[in-house]
Amino acid sequence: MITRIDHIGIACRDLDASIEFYKTTYGFEVVHSEVNEEQGVREAMLRINGTDDGGASYLQLLEPTREDSTIAKYLAKHGEGVHHIAFGTPDVVATTEEATRTGVRVLYPAPRRGTSNSSINFLHPKDCHGVLTELVQAADAATPSSANSH
Amino acid sequence: MITRIDHIGIACRDLDASIEFYKTTYGFEVVHSEVNEEQGVREAMLRINGTDDGGASYLQLLEPTREDSTIAKYLAKHGEGVHHIAFGTPDVVATTEEATRTGVRVLYPAPRRGTSNSSINFLHPKDCHGVLTELVQAADAATPSSANSH
8 A cells, every 4th residue: 555655766966966956946954864885876865745644755866876776877878867756655565566466567576675774665667657666665664564464 | 935745747658548557556546637738738646645734745647638748749758757746835936936046947937827727837957957847836725926925
């Protein structure tokens, strides 16, 4: 079950410059930043609003830390812009399985670590009408096991 | 002032097929649809969650109605995918002027009609690190005049 737009992931060449742009233009503030070595990104989360599931919606700014990362390849091909969208769910395993049942391919056989120790998976953009789609379960979300959640 | 992610605008070749995809994969429902002849689009809004400013966040699916429309050109160049992001504001004129003051170009000299009689403008993607960015004021939002709102 999807309960919110969790974030919009935006690929940028210079994280500090993009942070400055969003602060100057809209007043958005960084509420969290980290380096995810597995994904090869340095990232900043800008909180935009709270959501009625008790979570929030963010912009996620993503700068590559190495040339073989997904974001570096995206930038080389497309330039800066929206890289993916992410839906929040209380159970990423169950929601991923629900999507898989309809024939959508997932990128990881099991969830990986996302921002702030969330659990994430991605749905293949070719199966989602061109939209790379992330499913994200917050670290503090209820975590029913995949066995009894459906 | 921005108070929410209002929607993510997604370009699609076949609106009915995309609606079916989002319904089957996630259970999302169409809460509004319309044809905007000025923009040259047939569109559907899928409500994802409520937001703490009293509004909501949507996916906006956009199919072109004519070949010279912005969405048709986007599809020809990029294929299906995320076309723009939209931030909600109680005052689109004031928020647009705030962005302009920082050097960002806007697409329209005055707001135009968007979905459900909202008032919208767009910020130029080249001034927004590659992200075509819409500002949207809902039809039922408080409407201070631009003269006294800042």
